[in-house]
Amino acid sequence: MNEVDNSTWAVMLILILIVLLPIGWIVVVSASEPYHVVLGEPLREAAENSGITVVSAVNSTLPFPGATGGKIYTFSDENGDLFTIQTQSFDSAGSRDAAIQIHNAQSLGKGKPVQDLVVVGNHLFFIKPGTSGIMNKILPELQKIKSR
Amino acid sequence: MSEEAAAPKKAVLTPPKVLGIFALAMINVAAVLSIRNFPSMAMFGWQCIGWYIIGTVLFLIPLSLAGAELATMLSHKGGGVYAWCKEAFGEKGGFVAIFCEWSNNLVWFPTVLAFIASTLAFALSPALGSNSIYLFSVMMIAFWGTTAIAYFGENVSSKFQNYGVILGSIIPSILIIGLGIWWAMSGAVIVLPPFSISQIVPTLNMSTLPFFATVILLFAGMEMAGFHALETRNPSKDYPKAMAISAVIIFACTVLATLAIAFVIPANELNLSAGVMQAIQYFFNAAHIPAAVAPMAVLITVGGVVSLAAWLIGPAKGLGVVAEEGNLPPVFNRTNKYGSPVAVLFIQALIGTFVSLLYIFLPSVNQAYWILSAMTVELLCIVYFLVFASLIKLRYSRPDAPRPFKIPGGMPGVWLIGGMGAFAVIFAFIVGLMPTGAFTAKETLFYVIGLLLGTFLLSVPPLIFLKLKKPSWIETGNKEGELK
Numbered sequence: 001m002n003e004v005d006n007s008t009w010a011v012m013l014i015l016i017l018i019v020l021l022p023i024g025w026i027v028v029v030s031a032s033e034p035y036h037v038v039l040g041e042p043l044r045e046a047a048e049n050s051g052i053t054v055v056s057a058v059n060s061t062l063p064f065p066g067a068t069g070g071k072i073y074t075f076s077d078e079n080g081d082l083f084t085i086q087t088q089s090f091d092s093a094g095s096r097d098a099a100i101q102i103h104n105a106q107s108l109g110k111g112k113p114v115q116d117l118v119v120v121g122n123h124l125f126f127i128k129p130g131t132s133g134i135m136n137k138i139l140p141e142l143q144k145i146k147s148r
Numbered sequence: 149m150s151e152e153a154a155a156p157k158k159a160v161l162t163p164p165k166v167l168g169i170f171a172l173a174m175i176n177v178a179a180v181l182s183i184r185n186f187p188s189m190a191m192f193g194w195q196c197i198g199w200y201i202i203g204t205v206l207f208l209i210p211l212s213l214a215g216a217e218l219a220t221m222l223s224h225k226g227g228g229v230y231a232w233c234k235e236a237f238g239e240k241g242g243f244v245a246i247f248c249e250w251s252n253n254l255v256w257f258p259t260v261l262a263f264i265a266s267t268l269a270f271a272l273s274p275a276l277g278s279n280s281i282y283l284f285s286v287m288m289i290a291f292w293g294t295t296a297i298a299y300f301g302e303n304v305s306s307k308f309q310n311y312g313v314i315l316g317s318i319i320p321s322i323l324i325i326g327l328g329i330w331w332a333m334s335g336a337v338i339v340l341p342p343f344s345i346s347q348i349v350p351t352l353n354m355s356t357l358p359f360f361a362t363v364i365l366l367f368a369g370m371e372m373a374g375f376h377a378l379e380t381r382n383p384s385k386d387y388p389k390a391m392a393i394s395a396v397i398i399f400a401c402t403v404l405a406t407l408a409i410a411f412v413i414p415a416n417e418l419n420l421s422a423g424v425m426q427a428i429q430y431f432f433n434a435a436h437i438p439a440a441v442a443p444m445a446v447l448i449t450v451g452g453v454v455s456l457a458a459w460l461i462g463p464a465k466g467l468g469v470v471a472e473e474g475n476l477p478p479v480f481n482r483t484n485k486y487g488s489p490v491a492v493l494f495i496q497a498l499i500g501t502f503v504s505l506l507y508i509f510l511p512s513v514n515q516a517y518w519i520l521s522a523m524t525v526e527l528l529c530i531v532y533f534l535v536f537a538s539l540i541k542l543r544y545s546r547p548d549a550p551r552p553f554k555i556p557g558g559m560p561g562v563w564l565i566g567g568m569g570a571f572a573v574i575f576a577f578i579v580g581l582m583p584t585g586a587f588t589a590k591e592t593l594f595y596v597i598g599l600l601l602g603t604f605l606l607s608v609p610p611l612i613f614l615k616l617k618k619p620s621w622i623e624t625g626n627k628e629g630e631l632k
Contacts, residue, residue: 109365
């Protein structure tokens with residue numbers, strides 16, 4: 001009886017430690033962005049508010065079911081360096097979340113995906129590596145738009 | 149009286165020796181070579197060469213050499229990294245190493261399973277890639293099917309990996325490389341700027357530094373063959389050759405296929421937002437063979453399954469050895485007539501299923517999953533640090549132990565190789581804590597704390613089990629097979 005109790009306890013311990021606590025922690029810490037329609041071009045608005053120059057914005061819709069339109073923005077910082085960020089909007093929470101899953105599945109080796117992903121309402125922003133400098137400036141403005 | 153003398157005599161299995169050089173090499177290739185890395189790295193253009201060199205010099209070569217020496221030295225012991233680290237640092241060190249390797253898989257499984265399902269959807273109907281029921285169903289078929297293959301032991305799983313890695317990783321790589329050579333030779337425009345040495349130097353700044361951790365571990369998995377030492381016909385001779393062959397295949401296929409994609413697809417059009425198949429489709433369309441996309445998707449799916457199998461089976465075998473030695477409760481210590489650790493496989497499959505369920509059906513988990521992916525990097529850094537430390541420690545603690553393969557250069561050579569590898573993974577661990585740019589300061593703090601806490605939780609159970617360990621955890625008569 002003691003053996004069964006210890007074994008059962010051990011298995012429960014693993015399940016709790018490995019599964020529930022880490023996943024529970026990230027769910028608590030990183031609140032999910034609920035799906036809602038954010039009108040206009042939130043990335044352009046945030047960039048302009050943060051003083052980043054929008055060099056170009058080319059229409060580009062990704063081949064996702066439910067994708068309602070997107071753009072490839074080219075930004076220029078104060079040093080004249082150019083960065084591109086792709087955005088995509090979706091017509092439902094399901095289609096948006098499916099795109100997030102596909103993004104997460106493109107991990108490099110056993111690590112993270114090369115691109116980062118920012119979720120704002122019905123929009124996804126795909127951020128290529130090396131763009132974090134400009135994103136550091138845009139992000140606070142994006143947070144204001146998210147909380148509107 | 150010792151614990152072993154007091155405990156009842158246990159049956160000892162003699163696993164069949166079915167693995168040779170080729171099979172061992174294919175295990176490593178299956179675990180490491182991944183088509184989905186190529187478009188991701190091609191985004192960096194010529195700089196991908198620099199990044200690959202960093203990963204090769206600081207990790208692939210040291211791990212290959214360390215694995216060769218440790219595996220041949222301890223070829224009579226099962227458990228792979230568990231045996232190596234236990235020999236150097238005792239049960240705690242070995243158990244922590246193998247448990248970190250096993251638990252990082254549990255977090256990684258849903259991402260590779262989702263990749264398999266979404267890639268297969270590309271061949272069937274791309275719209276399926278957005279269907280949660282389809283995704284979860286295919287994920288479970290792949291996951292439990294691979295677990296079933298592992299159930300039937302080394303003979304079956306090695307055949308599966310041998311054929312699967314050729315079909316799913318090597319053939320697609322050669323096809324992409326061939327098309328890249330054809331593209332270059334045909335006079336078509338190579339979208340990369342003219343080559344110069346300065347072009348390959350990676351941009352290293354605060355924004356790309358977190359990427360260093362991912363690149364270092366790009367070649368994680370070269371130790372997978374070590375878990376199969378007991379099933380190898382002649383490990384002292386076969387293992388070093390297998391390591392060399394697999395390292396060359398992996399490096400050549402990875403660099404050349406990445407460059408082939410970079411030649412054809414402009415960086416600003418190389419977008420992984422819709423998955424690597426989008427890049428592959430662009431590649432084949434540009435080469436005027438769009439009909440090859442669907443078969444390629446099937447082959448890449450096979451490659452994903454084989455990669456899953458390599459990582460699913462190896463660490464589970466290692467944990468099975470831990471259970472055999474009485475360091476886990478008896479519930480974990482069940483093997484079948486094929487010598488497979490069925491209890492570990494089953495528990496692993498249950499946990500992986502549950503985590504996959506959360507990943508697919510809970511948006512909050514889905515959106516935050518990249519944090520768990522960052523955790524896998526941290527856990528693997530712990531594993532590899534212990535491996536490199538074991539390499540060095542054993543030269544001092546067991547200087548006269550037979551080493552059929554020995555890293556050349558005496559102690560300076562071992563310190564160079566082990567030190568380089570250990571430094572790289574320590575550095576990777578630290579920079580892996582750095583969030584990438586899309587974070588506020590408050591989120592950064594929570595991210596780092598969460599990452600450290602999660603890594604701690606996923607690595608600490610061995611210490612608890614060793615505290616709880618009882619002599620009765622070593623059982624008899626729960627295995628089928630020959631008695632030695």
